[in-house]
Amino acid sequence: MEAIADNVSSLLRETSLFSAWPEALLDSLLKHSKTVHLGSGDILFVEKATANAFYLVLSGRIHLIAAAATGQEKIVEIIRENDLFAEAVAFLGGCYPVTAAAEGSTTVLEIPLALFLEILEQRPQLMRQMLARLSMRLHFLVKELRQLSVESAEQRLVSYLLDLCPALDAAA
Template sequence: MENNKEALLPRLRQTPLFAAWPEDAIAPLLAQSRPLTLESGDILFAEGSSARSFYFLASGRIDLIAAAATGQEKIVEIIQPDDLFAEAVAFLGGRYPVTAQADVATTVLEIPLDLFVESLEQRPLLMRQMLARLSMRLHFLVKELRHLSVESAEQRLVSYLLDLCPMLNGPAAFELPARKAAVAARLGLAPETLSRVLTRIRKAGLIEVERRMIIVPDPPALRRWAEGH
């Protein structure tokens, strides 16, 4: 386990949050962290539960799920390997605002919040970096709210696909980060609606679909198509 943690250190240092952390700050934090293994469907933490840790996704996938007032659940984010998540709870009163559930066999690094916050308080520069990250996250959530409230199903899906494109000025290929049903829930769409829109875009010659692999020959043309819907 210790070797596994040490192997994660270079990947942690690539995250915006930890990129500027000096060795003497991140080493004790890593020493107090622990790897956790989850099976598909396992709950890492539940919405409203007391938060004592945040997490780095080493492998697998995690769905962040929020309960709506109607009692339905919605996937608000699909966490990918090398992502940090739940770090904002350090500033939100100590309770998780969503449920985190493993979508496949998954390994995460559990990072203790108390030691993390103590390190930030001793290093004001790191605190400012954390606030900048949270501000960027807020901007992202405002953008997502606009997508879900005013955009059509076509616009939501195309915006999502273009966000996944590794390049926007030429042909691009990428894999959907999760099953289509999870992507549909992430976009606030019924699975059959997602399938219909994908079929329409494919018949328009704007994408090719091979299981979860998406090929976009002309991203600007795909964007123009969405603007017409």
């Protein structure tokens, strides 16, 4: 059981959200988290339900589904193994904006929002560190999007090759 906890702790630490968390705090949060096993098509939460947790996919995949006023449903995102999801509700509060359903046999870690927020409120420095790391991740993603949508293939290739080159010493 401890090996599983160590593995989950390592997976969480690799995410932008938890990379700044001290081990003891992460362990405390994990003690209050639980694994949820889902069969194919099982619903984890429904759109507009009060959000009380967010999740890490340990195995399998989760479909995030939005419903139209006409009753039609559309998969808006597929969450894969080792990905966090529904974490935005921790900061926004309220309800889940979509329905989450398992694609095949799936296991997720359910992380309680109340404890997560309590830990952050008691540690403003940790909250600032998390904000900094999330901001860096957002900056990286915006840069990637710009490169993919604005730059030509040749420009992207040149940028990639330049990134591979070691920096030149200005004194040389």
